[in-house]
Amino acid sequence: MNAVPIISVDGVSKQFGASSSFMRRLAGEPRLAVHALNNVSFEVHRGETLGIVGESGCGKSTLARCLVRLLDPDDGAIRFEGRDIATLRSVERRAFNKRVQMIFQDPYGSLNPRMTVSQVLNEALSVHRMRPKGDIPARITELLDLVRLPHDAASRYPHEFSGGQRQRIGIARALAVEPDVIVADELVSALDVSVQAQVINLLLRLQEELHLTLIFVAHDLRLVRHISHRVAVMYLGQMMEIGPSESLFASPRHPYSKALLDAAPELDPTQRSRVVAARGELPSPLDVPPGCPFASRCPHVFDRCRVERPALTKRASEHSAACHLVDFGAMPSALADAV
């Protein structure tokens, strides 16, 4: 996977101003801001699935929105096939929108309740002039087949479908414009386990058939592990670790990734543990500590962590982590080599 990345994210930061009290302003204190993204950099290769995991408030949804340009980053650049997407204007921007599609978490909120499925798909197809008018009905049938919805679904309204079926409509709408990249934000979080599996299977199959690049944002580690080639772990707006799915899950190189893995409930009742994986709670995103954001909860913390923010550095080929303990989680043999 050494080809030119389809998307590259370079030092992206995003802040959201919080309302500050009159007294604060009177006292001349600086405006409060949530640092949703803090100097995030990574690349996405063509045809791969990149999973982005993290707990609430880690910035994963903000990142997803920046990737499809629903939000503009304050700092840094996102490049699609080498071009900064912030500089795209009119026709180019529309072409970009067509090639990078997003599917949202809430299948209730993201579909217009007054439009039938065929109107929803028709809108997507005609706005981007995907097909001549006469061919649209046939294409709608094709799309419904693709996501395994019955043909009579076309004339029905969103409220007539179950959650899983609604998510399929969202997928069909995204696929209508034949995108290269799909950004899925918590696609299956609202669904029951058995329906989740159906949608995940559909996504795996579509990716093979249509050679899609997939950015899968979720909080469920088991799902992300299952679907991703590579995984990025985020915490308080920062990238803590990124690497190939299997090696990251087998030997995480960041204490936070390890805590996250240990905390995730295992499906094996014989492997129980009574040890708490991570103590404490997430610091307020309004007041991120100056050093490593995980320092307040990390069992391996030492003085340097509280003053100096660790940079994301290479641990192995394709595997990076942002921790001062460079040897954390390294295999014993690698450790021996390093010494």
Place this chain on the structure above:
Amino acid sequence: MSVAIDTGLGLTVRGLTTLFNTPRGMALAVADVDLDVAPGEMVGLVGESGSGKSVTLRSIMGLIQTPGHVTGRVEWGGRDLVAMPAEELRRIRGSEIAMIFQEPMTALNPVLPVGLQLEENLVAHMRLNARERRARALELMNTVGIPAAERRLNEYPHQFSGGMRQRAMIAIALACSPKLLLADEPTTALDVTIQDQILKLLLDLRDRLAMSVVLVTHDLGVIAGTCDRMAVMYAGRIVEMGTVIDVFRQPRHPYTRGLLGSVPRAGAVRTMLSSIEGTPPSLTDLPAGCAFHPRCSFATDICRQERPPLLSLGNERKAACFHHDRVAAAEAIL
């Protein structure tokens, strides 16, 4: 009235049935549920949305209101909670049996300080003066691991984080040292590291206070990590029951098997999950025979005509399937 019951207070539920009269017809939310919870035992109730797991818990606690209607027996210390007069039930609720809910922000009163809500429970069930109540409240806050308890007692729920709110709710539930804790998806709204903390707290409290716990969840991983025994619910009925180890090792109902297969596991990356096709049935319009047959790959004619009874298979194991032998013999999911 004396509350003292000899040790070995257990819960016995027999034929619990809850019906809701809806505009679309009678909805059978819980049907003929039998459940035993031994003292100090942690029992998991698992199922998807609409399977009746939360309604079962609320029916045990007597929290079902019209248009709902509960029948059957819920035996607790020799008394039947279903037939009990409301006033008597109120004395048990919150003292001997306590409940915690999924969303602590809606379960807690937003305009009262947490400390006051904690003391409310002590006023209702215990004879303590103001100073003793305060001391007990502080003790409870420490028990559930809320730091700076003195200050936090005067704070309002919105000043607590999600995890701390859930701890506060557990503290309120524990106020009168209950013998049975009913937990309705207590960690579903929480982040995974906080969920881990709360589950381990529940396990510790169970050991320390020797109480029984019924834990309702949709997450099989939570059951695997905490419970002793489990019951799987589908369309209002218990379809399988047994010790957690047994059920995970060899499911005997196709629905349990399907649920286990739907959860991604390590070592099978980017393979198709063995999902269950279709969606759960509407409770007002259940299919004839076994409610699971339209989604079941083991189904035969008898499943379409007759409803399989929940059969005892020995060793605390029960399954409601005509083909439980075939299911057990089927290729392992792993």
